[in-house]
Amino acid sequence: MIFKVRKHRSKRHLRNLIRYLLSRQGKSNERVLRHESLNALPMLPGESPISYAKQWSERLWSFTAQERRGKKPPQDYFVHSVMSFFPGNDEHAADQLTAEQAIALAKEAMAEVAPGERQVLYVVHGDKAHLHVHIVFSVVERGGRIWNPRMDFRRWESAAARLEVKYGLYQVTVGRPGGVPARKKSPTSNELNMAIRTRMPSDRMLLQQLLDAALAGKPSFPTFIHRLINAGVTPIPNIASTGRVSGISFRLGDGLPMKGSDLGKGYSWGALSKQLNFAESQHLHLLRPFVEEQPSVDGAVQFDESVEAPALPLSESIPKMRRFIAKPRGDQRIDWVWRNKPTRTAFVESTKVCVARSAHSAVYEAMADRSLQRGLKRVGVTGSEAFRRRMWFELSLRGISAVGYEPSEADRNRLEWWINEQAKSGRGNDSARSPAPSGGTVTGVGREVGLNAANESVNERRAGRDDVSLASGDDLAGAGKSGADERTAHDDAGGNLRNESGDGRVAFVDEGAKKSVLSAEVESAGMSSAIYPTPAMHRASRLGQAALLRQGVQSVQSSDDWRVVMDMLWELNRRFTRWGIVFGMPGQAPLGELTHHAQIAPSWANLQVLNSQGCNIDLQLTSPDSWLHLEGVTALDFERLAAQGVTPTIQFTSGGITQVFVHVNYGCESRQVMNRLAEQIQVGLDARVRAHIGSVSFPLTGFDCWSDEQLRVCSGVSFDGSTMGMQLSSQLRQLKGELDRSGILGAVPVLSLDTMTEAGAELLGENRTVRGEPPRPGEY
Structure with a gap:
């Protein structure tokens, strides 16, 4: 069993909690299986959870005030603990308990962890896969003593371990004292x-x-x-x-x-x-x-002389920003400080200039947001190349023209791809038409952009980064110090600052441009709207899907790739073809193999992680059949094959090269016959045609292929079971008739002696004479 414990001090929160615990959502009788209350009136039949929650919370507050009369009130008034039992899996059965037994175990745990006479409420829920008991109790017991032990969570875990052994329940070892430590943190x-x-x-x-x-x-x-x-x-x-x-x-x-x-x-x-x-x-x-060196501050950043900077008064009502607090300093100047570090300045804003004091990504976004909030259409940026490139990116996302940086072709492609991805995902980021709300940050772009530019100095944002809470006091997560500490941020009195990874100023210039700079740049460059993702983006996409599956955010049954694979395997079973999903490093022995449908769903996330780490995930047909393998097939080749009545049985594209397998016949045909058949099919085709006898392996839908430690993106994987053993039959019979004239059973097969040595031919003739075989014409 597992315990989750939280302490609270709000009466309103207690009322809402009790109402939630006792309400039968959706008129389901399986949600609230049983409830008991100690040192308080029980909930009467037909009583509303709202009225009972109000009555129960009033009783707890009056009980606390009565027992603590004349003493300091407790910091926390009540505790909410959840006692969850094991739901069961493929290896272990679930804990079989009734609602009465679950409450009895909860009472026994309470007697060990929080003894004494106090107000307690037990509610058993059965709406989840695991049976669980909610325990709500007062921290003050009769006599006024406050229950507030140190490391109380360890006490709950110790009680759980003892109860598991006593009643034969599933024993949890991960995270327990003396057990296996919890390796990873669960997502918030x-x-x-x-x-x-x-x-x-x-x-x-x-x-x-x-x-x-x-x-x-x-x-x-x-x-x-x-x-x-x-x-x-x-x-x-x-x-x-x-x-x-x-x-x-x-x-x-x-x-x-x-x-x-x-x-x-x-x-x-x-x-x-x-x-x-x-x-x-x-x-x-x-x-x-x-080892990353701390950026040094070595001077000021000057304006570009070609950019005019008229004095624009700051707005009287300063909008709020999620990660920063505005501190007006007079003389039309605002110091924006970190919300979690109010003594550290992130950037300074005046009527004509905005000076960065930190290299944090949130500073770039905030400076671009302020330009948008002030209604500017054109600004000038100066500073290091990394700063100017990043500011151009953020400003262009918001439809603001940036003077002072000339974007490269890669920069334009990356920006266009980012916006296209947002449009496809329904989270359009066209700030030129729909500016970000006050205090918000512009989110978007798949995290693949950052992976694609790993070797460049660009530091584009990735989607959802700001949704992950950072450690308190750390603006640069993992750096050990605040991203705006004394080495990267100072007060304005310390002088103008500059660092290598992000520095500079943004000059506010409003020319009333009527057209978004993004649209103008895209049209002038003549770029198409289709930006093809790189292999690095595919790797991140595979890992992202695996993470969502492992955390239960997505179900593998909802994946289109999984459904395609399952349909393919069912078709193979109908054809009585043996198959196996083999995974391993290229050129090495396989790491494992899946041979049953039930193994695929729970292993899908692991297969995606292995594929991102250099393992190929192939579907292997182990039946000894005869195939034709066509490599480098073009669109014209498909037309020519269709004219000959040839339909691909297996088709996929790996690294831009389309490959096709044509199933010729069940069983192993003669190598000489298959080579002749490949020569006939080769005529008029650009693709290379080869005979293939035995097992066949090809990538699975949803996985990519590795070759020479390089990732090759796979697409267009398809399987047509109706073509197995149904094609090229006439050509195959003609070839077998030409090479083997024995149309009658028992006839001696014809062997070509042209390629045999004289000694071998004589030995063959002697063997035939000994066996009583008549000599052939030309052998006298």
Whole structure:
């Protein structure tokens, strides 16, 4: 069983909680199975949960005031604990308990953890896969003593472990004292809500998937680092001057770094160093290249002289921003400070200029939002190239022309792709027509953009990043200090600042442009609306789908790829064809094989993670059949094949090259016959045609192919079972008749002696004479 405990002090929250626990949502009798109340009147039949919640909360507050008369009231008035029982899986059966037994176990746990006479409410719910009991009790017991022990969660876990052994329930070991430590942190409610809303996982979920894959098989430390780099994850160690490694962070693509401890205890440096047998004398040199130097402040950023900057008064009503607080300083100047660090200035805004004081991605977004809120159509940017490029990106998303940076073709393509993705996902980000609300940040763009630009200095944002809560006091997650600390942010009195990764100013210039700069740039460049994703984007997409499946946000049955694969396998079963889903590294022995339909759904997420780490996921037909393999098939080839009555049995495109398998016959035909058939089909085709006898393997829908450590995107995977054994029959019979004239059973087959040596021919003649075979014409 598992306990979740929270402490509260709001009477309104208690009323809402009681009403929720006792209400039968949807008129379901299976939700509230049983409820009991101690030291308070029970809920009478027909009584409304709303009125009973008000009565129960009033009783708890009066009980607390009566018992604590003349003493300081408690900080928390009540505790809400949830006692969940094991729901069961393929390996272990579920805990079989009635509602009365569940309450009896909850009372026994309460007697051990929070003894004494106090007001308690037990409610058993059965609307989930796991039976669970809600326990609400007062922290004050009779006599006025406050229940507020340290590490009370450990007490609940200890009571759960004892009850599991006593009553033969499923024993939970993960996270228990003396058991297996919890390796990873579960996603927060904000992360899950974001994943459900955007259908994309958070950075934390993706990093956990990648690190699990890199740690598979108990690798050595060099192998672990190599796997991370190949997966697009950069380790960022914290190395002291003495050479001691005190911590590590991880960054996916060009995103924000996250500390290992933020991902889970199993990803902290202490746990990783032990698991990977890290030795400073042998492995420290592998980490030193990834140490990030703190940016230095070395001067001011000047305006571009070609940009006019008329004085625009600041708005009297300053809008609120989610991550920043405005502090007016007089003289038409506003210092925007971090909401979680009010003493640290993020950027300074005046009538003509906006000066960045931090390289955090939220600062770029906020400065662009302020330009949009002030109704500007054209601004000038100066500073480092990285700063100007990033500001051009953020301003262009909001329909504001940026003077001072000339975007490259890659920059334009990336911007266009980002906006197209938002339009397809229903979260349009065309700020030129629909500006962001006051205080909001512009979100969008798939995280694949960051992966695609991993080797560039651009630091475009990725979707949903701000939805993942950062550690308190850390503007740069994983850096160990605030992103706006004394080395990256100062008061204005400290002078104008500049750093390598993000600096500069934005000059406000309003020319009343009538056309969005984004539209003008796209039209002038003549770019098409179709931006093809790169293999790096596909890898991130596969990992994102796996993370959503593992967290229960998505169901594998709702995946189109899974449905296509299942239909393909059912068709193979109808044809009595043996199949197996084989996964492993290219050129090496397979790591495993799935041979039954029931194994596919629970393994789908793991297969996606393996595929992103260099494993090929192939569907292998193990029946000994005869095939024709066509490689490099063009559209014209398909027309010519259709004219000959040939329909592909298996078709897929890997790395832009289309391949086709044509099923010729069940069983193994002669190699000589199959080669002749391939030569006949080859005539008039651009594709290369080869004979193939035996098992056939091809990629699965939803997975990509690896070759020479390079990822080749696969698409167009299809299977047509109706063509198996039904094609090229006449051609095959003609070839077999030409090569084998034995049309009657018992006739001696014709063998070509042209390719045989003289000794071999004589030996063959002697053997025939001994066996009494008549000599053939020409052998006298």
